[in-house]
Amino acid sequence: MRDEISRLLVSRMNIIYPPYVDPQFQTLFERIHSPRVCIDNDTCRDCTLVKVDSANKHGLLLEMVQVLTDLDLVISKSYVSSDGGWLMDVFHVTDQLGRKLTDEGLIRFIQQAVEARREEDAKEVRTCLGRIVGAKLPAQYTVFEMTGTDRPGLLSEISAVLKDMNCNVVSAHLWTHNARMACIAFVTDCTTSKPITDLERLDLLRDQLCNVLRINNGCRDERRAVRAMVLSRLTHAERRLHQMMFEDKDYEGVGGADDRKKQDGVGTTVSIDHCQERSYSVVTVLSRDRPKLLFDTVVTLTDMKYVVFHAAISSKGSLAIQEYFVRHMDGCTLNTESEKRRVVKCLEAAIERRNTQDRSSSCLHQRESLAHIC
Structure with missing residues (x-):
């Protein structure tokens, strides 16, 4: 019995217990x-x-x-x-x-x-x-997020559903790209000016919006989604639209950069090289310069979990040049050709989404065309 106790004591002495670290200390720096x-x-x-x-x-x-x-x-x-x-x-x-x-x-x-x-x-x-x-919006509202196939009259039908269901649209944003559509609508109840929390009513709204998205020139569209949630603070609509279209894989569609090259003389070109000296992947983006171009590329790299260690961005006339030295969050570089192709496609799509809105003026801004339709 004494020998067994001695062995237990020795084994416990050999165990190294890590020191306790207060979780708040992790962010102290x-x-x-x-x-x-x-x-x-x-x-x-x-x-x-x-x-x-x-x-x-x-x-x-x-x-x-x-x-x-x-x-x-x-x-x-x-x-x-x-x-x-x-x-x-x-x-x-x-x-x-x-x-x-x-x-x-x-x-x-x-x-x-x-x-x-x-x-x-x-x-x-x-x-x-x-x-x-920085304008103050209602403290709470219901948010509807929709993705599906784009077609003429879709926005009008979405608006009609929300109006018929006694919804007040506080703000709405819609993007289209490669025949795909993403829409965010911030709504309240017309009667109470409060968010819609009744589950049966929310289910009915989702079903009706799904029916609208399902109609695609007589064809059944399986790539559609409608989500509803109650939020207490305003989400960044344009960042969320990028995320929704990325999740919808609009970058796998056709068109985009080649069409812009024919129209403007300046296309979108993305290349990825390897910096051997410092073990970075170097992402270079050449495109037509325009407002919010930097935001569109940075949000894409961030949401794809890449860390930007160094970057240089400049413009020469109508041409914008962006160079990013990146790694994965785990420190690895972009090593496979399939991953590089995916990054190229995603960056091209992020840039062309905004260009599509410039041509069609589909994006609705806060308290403009679709606001207060009830």
């Missing part, structure tokens, strides 16, 4: 070194430099680009570096009229949004195009 924003109007004669340094975390680059593009700002150049756990980014920006950022309210809004200083309530700000950013 990020909380201490939260993003800092410097707005520099002195260095460049024709643009404002937005400089950001911070402890690095996945998705932070997208958050910064998202803030700037939501304010209708033009990013003509950008340099990104995030090796060693620290991020330092520089964005060359102007408004849509080519002017520097001099409005104190706009500058303060950028700093509050990027630095996430929640103790200060960010006020509404008007962009140079007249849009109001």
